[in-house]
Amino acid sequence: MTRLFNDPDDFAEEMIEGFAAASARWVRPVTGGVVRATRGAEPTVAVVIGGGSGHYPAFGGLVGPGLAHGAAMGNLFASPSAHQVHTVATAAHEGRGVLLSFGNYAGDVLHFGQAQERMRAAGIDCRTVLVTDDVWSAPKDELERRRGIAGDLVVFKIAGAAAEAGHDLDDVERLARLANDRTRSSGVAFGGCTLPGADEPLFDVPAGRMAVGLGIHGEPGIDEVDIPTAAGLAEMFVTKLLDERPAGVDLAGARVVPILNGLGNVKYEELFVVYRTIHTLLTDAGVEIVSPEVGEFCTSFDMAGASLTLLWLDDELEQLWLAPCDTPAFRRGEVSGRRAVEDAELTALDDAHEIGAASDASRAAAAVISRAFAAVAAMLDAHADELGRIDRIAGDGDHGIGMQRGSRAADQAAAGAAGSAAGAQTTLQHAGDAWADKGGGTSGAIWGEMLVALGAAVGDEDAVTADAVGAGVAAMKDAVMSFGKAKPGDKTMIDAIVPFSDDLTERLAGGDTLIDAWSHAAGVATAAAEATSNLTARLGRARSHGDRSLGTPDPGAVSFALVAHTVLDVLKKED
Template sequence: MSYVLNDPADFADESAAGFVAAHRTLVRRVTGGVARATATPAGQVAVVIGGGSGHYPAFAGLVGAGLAHAAAMGNVFASPSAQQIYSAAKSVATDAGVLFTYGNYAGDVLNFDQAEKRLNDEGIPCHTVRVTDDIYSASPAEHTKRRGIAGDLAVFRAAAWAAEQGMSLDEVVEFTSRANSRVRSLGVAFSGCTLPGASGPLFTVPAGQMAVGMGIHGEPGIDVVPLPTANEIAARLVAGLLEEVPHDISPAGARAAVIVNGLGAVKSEELFIIYAGVEKLLTDAGITVVEPEVGEYATSFEMAGISLTLFWLDDQFEEAWSSPSYTPAYRKGVVAPTSKTPESIRESTSSELPEAIPAASAESAAAGPIAQAVIAAIRDMIERDADELGRLDAIAGDGDHGIGMQRGTRAAAAAADLAVAGGAGTGTVLIRAGDAWADKAGGTSGALWGAALRAAGERIGDERAPSASDVSDAVTAACASIKSYGKAEVGDKTMVDALVPFAETLVSQVTAGESLSAAWTVAASEATRAADATTDMLPRMGRARPHMEKSLGTPDPGAISLARAMTVAGHVLAITTKN
């Protein structure tokens, strides 16, 4: 658990502030995260990494010469928002472009992809390489679905080295992708971890047992086995990785970088015992170990666990792995000094000035408070149910759904209040609320709710008071946006399982001539039925997918929160609408 905190909601921001204060000669605070204290050399591709907080030294601690140019920093175990990623990238981008590289988690993918599109639309070339080193998170046949854990370090090192050699963006992407294809990791855990302010761990491991295949967001292991000796742990990790050697590598005579990573509570002395066993087994297999790293590189708060990473080297990858680096948390060799970032932009932490509120018709502005009241009702419901939603999410996920929804709905409600106070039309109220939700919540749910509200707002617009038909069309647009961004379909055990029946029922009821309030009530009831029905489903997407059996018998938290949100929204509409 976290012993040192003020308000749990401020944990990530306060930690980031202290981190920058402690390392001002190496990093600077920028909107959305941190960046090198030195300027990106002209013509050099900027490598931007990122992810949720709670994994130090990933990600902020790996910003510096020989590693990343910037890191976008999300809340605890939640991806940074698209706005945070975009802002962090803009702070270091050059004409040569930007490479995004990060662990392959659904929320990160959604938000980094949106930021990538925005950069490209602005004429800043940007591409992505996702780290997929965790062999237990998906089968070899589905390797693109694998998540990233401590192998991040090897891939980030390769990307940074390629950038600093002056390679073009396409060349950096190709080199980094090849590096990722040669990295494999496997982890074990002896206990779970607890989010700041939470009353209990995300998962537990029975005394005398060990979980195999856990994730760094508190995802429980796939298998639970009796706790072995250190040498037996080393043997299990090595054997698992040697069963997954890249097809173009012959272990005998190969050279490999090795990372023995502590997940938070395992002491260095214990890690060295594991490494001794690992090195002997690899040497016996004819593999030469190159510059091993033993320590903490991707943690999960106080989780007691270990992961082993092998990075299969060729001449270039070995040069990249052995090259100098100097960051707050990772230092190797000697790095030549470079020019400082101009003082005028060193502390660029303030957000852009808010856009002026677009002109709206009197009818649309008069309807804006209804949208405001709906969002406030959703916020109040989440405040009440956040702990329950977190517990549902912790069964097979990372347990942060309630916290993320809290952050998102609070920000959305505040943005809606400001928009209404400024005379905004209904569409703008929804758009401002959605953008704030996505920015402050981060994660998968933040990105999806933000996209949905923006799509709904754009469809409704600010020209007139929305009719029942306008609202049903807006809900259809929101549904399409979520399906487009999230790639989920009905049956995947996600929020889509509740959203699609809600949208279809609402359209059907409105088309049949029902009032908006009556149609919404029927649709919300159908969403609740569909959300409850996810209890008997197996997840096919997201972090719960590798633990699908564990989630059987528990409804999807995203579907439940959506159904409850639609229900309380219906209560508001019953009071405030007449059509």
């Protein structure tokens, strides 16, 4: 909803004032909108765009060199008057004629049409190209009845680039019309915006549902479906737009610009997840993707919705689409003197995980370590659901899947390193990095740090003796302690690893074998993990998390104890 305004009646006027103040590098305010603040050396045809306000960057945000010369900016979702269009077009005119371009809406058609008559009456050559990209707003055999949505950007950019290149009005009009003929968009919405001062949104879509083909002012859609996955939406978009491609376009070898547009409340991260599948589907269809755009190009305040636009290029359109432009909200340029980075320059990447020299003894230890990771990964695979269940009681439920993914990745990395004759440290470092990368969350980061710390303690040269293991486990404990802010008694994994490490160190100092010491310490860890469910001790956390966590142990402590027992089994088998 729109929350920030003064008098709602003054909203559009104040918005335009603020926009012009913030964008003085590009635009100057005139009655009815803005025109460019700069001119080039030679006069060009003037491209004048416009429509109601509320669609930023459409329309004022698209005024500047290489794009529009002026924008008539009406009240919220209301066409500018003929007089406003006329004053903007008159100010923008550089003596070579004016092209008016705007989305196909009745009010805009009426007012821009009257402005065109006034321009012509004053002896200025003035033409109009309507944008009609919305495939849902009329059938294929009535293309001229379709509405304009995010395809606005395409037609305006092509027309502006053509004007900038010095074309005459005939040619600018021809190219703008060609751009519109080769542009198609499909939109969906999940909910409408609430205008300044209004009590209710312009329209509603039931929760969990998605309106298909709904317009940017809430014009009715043609269907309503359950909200699909991101990949599902990508497929809906691409299937429809490939079917709707302009007559005569062959998919094989076609070059296309995809523009994935957010209407306001569907944000960049979601758009990128959707784009990922769009990119794959278009590529799979044999289409060459040129210079895609993902962002907010034609919004409707904070309306929850998105649209995909495809511009089917030919050589002329491609050159104009890629030409430089500089406006408040859409810029395209090149910083000179750049070259593509070469693969060889990125090989430093591999160095980060280079396998260095190692002693035979350390390599032998690495092989045991690798087998331990395999056992731990198998164990966590089996227990992932149960760990998730425990975590859902007090936390966010991702502990099980995080440990499963992390240990699986660590297993693969350890096997790869050990198989490449890595020593113990290198093997543990590869495994730790992989666990942190893939495990995610705090537990992934902590396990990554623990394994890297263990590796640093045992090295790639020395044999991994019982004492080295004890020192390594102590280093793991230190890594956990320094990682977060938790202390013993806070009922976290620390409550298991601290007594485990202390007991192991004490038993080894007392002369126990590694297996005996580890066995005893693992029992201590289990008891300690169980104690994290102690009712009294958990009361503090329970207060903030609700009663459900009472009696449930900390999942991090539990999984640590499980790992300790699994490693014990491996040690016994190796013995």
